[in-house]
Amino acid sequence: MNLELALRMCEAAIKEAARSGAVVSVAVVDAGGHLLAFQRMDGAEIAGPALAPGKAYTAVAHRIATADLAPLVQPGGELYGLAAGGGFVCFGGGVPLWDEHGEGDRVIGGVGVSGGTIEQDVACAEAAVALWETS
Amino acid sequence: MNLELALRMCEAAIKEAARSGAVVSVAVVDAGGHLLAFQRMDGAEIAGPALAPGKAYTAVAHRIATADLAPLVQPGGELYGLAAGGGFVCFGGGVPLWDEHGEGDRVIGGVGVSGGTIEQDVACAEAAVALWETS
Amino acid sequence: MNLELALRMCEAAIKEAARSGAVVSVAVVDAGGHLLAFQRMDGAEIAGPALAPGKAYTAVAHRIATADLAPLVQPGGELYGLAAGGGFVCFGGGVPLWDEHGEGDRVIGGVGVSGGTIEQDVACAEAAVALWETS
């Protein structure tokens, strides 16, 4: 992971947002969950700076897409309570980056997107991941 | 948005509260979610200074009435977990202010009311918004 | 203390600010340190919503003007460390309100002003206190 790649991932996410009509914030974090790059599209809501890095961090911290984490943190779910603190954002839009272009077993970073619908956020994050996997 | 208008919005909310028998706190924030004016009615609970500005900030940050956010953050809702952190207050009483007297596509501030029932808080916030839209 | 009086205190502080050329935020809190009224002048900095209520709370919490607290919290001062947490804002601009128009021995509220120089903030807070003492 490096800044040049992180910036291209932000661009890929924003390109997908423009395609779907969403206005989003995008965050890319490293293996420690710490921010590498962040971009907020013109007109995107101010919740983005809080939620996009939070989703990326959460995806790295738990090595799982936040969309997949969402059912686990519900009442009755096996991780119930996780969504209640610790900076974890447990709904769709955060995706971990696995090494070896997505084929490896080590998480080396994450992407988080916020500002559209959950479906749009997830699609934007996946566009960034797709760029990562092919780079 | 300016202080003179924010004060009149507080008055409109409080007038509605008096009409419905509620005793509330009212907060008006700017486009960055930062407090412009706050008024707590005599006898209103001390939760108001925490919740009214929080509702106003949340409405601005997510560009949605907090009453509309409430079902989304419930167990099973697509934003479950949002209510647990980040200073977001996700139940009724916060309303965003859209520019061009409510007709525009840019949020330039928000109102938050706390202290009555949810229905009363919402009605008070909407009274402030109505004043905003006609001013 | 009541809202009507708190609003007049805000006006008195803002009038003094206009006189001295300052652009400030004003907070009035009750005996519990909880916000009763807040007003940010047009163009005042966004630090005001954080600092003005903090000064008012600190003045009530310690029953002392924050300007008088400032030397005590310095290195070597007897309250060194107080400024480092707990939401206390320990420089000038916060003033406690003593009952019996300033003659009593019970603190029933406080005023906090932020946005000008320390001298301006203190003068604004004292203008609000003067109104309190004569009301």
Add this chain to the structure above:
Amino acid sequence: MNLELALRMCEAAIKEAARSGAVVSVAVVDAGGHLLAFQRMDGAEIAGPALAPGKAYTAVAHRIATADLAPLVQPGGELYGLAAGGGFVCFGGGVPLWDEHGEGDRVIGGVGVSGGTIEQDVACAEAAVALWETS
């Protein structure tokens, strides 16, 4: 302020960092202190994601370069204690952006840089501001 300009400001800061041999993080925030763009150079310390946005926010909130704030928050300074809370980062590297290309009287955003020496951080932030003033 917009994303395209914020990205060019990040680039200007990073270019200056490369020139001086520093490895930094750069943050650009809007008038509400909320993040618009962030870039961490390859190899920059993980304190950057915390400090660079904090410096930018602080510069906006207090409308002053954080380098100018530093002496005021020292023991004996008139704002002693400000550095201890509220998310304010009170040493050099944060600079406010004044409208009308730096000639106006309204702060419409800020830049924060962290990772080098204070002198390097300040020079990087000023490189971003210079781009802002001439854009």
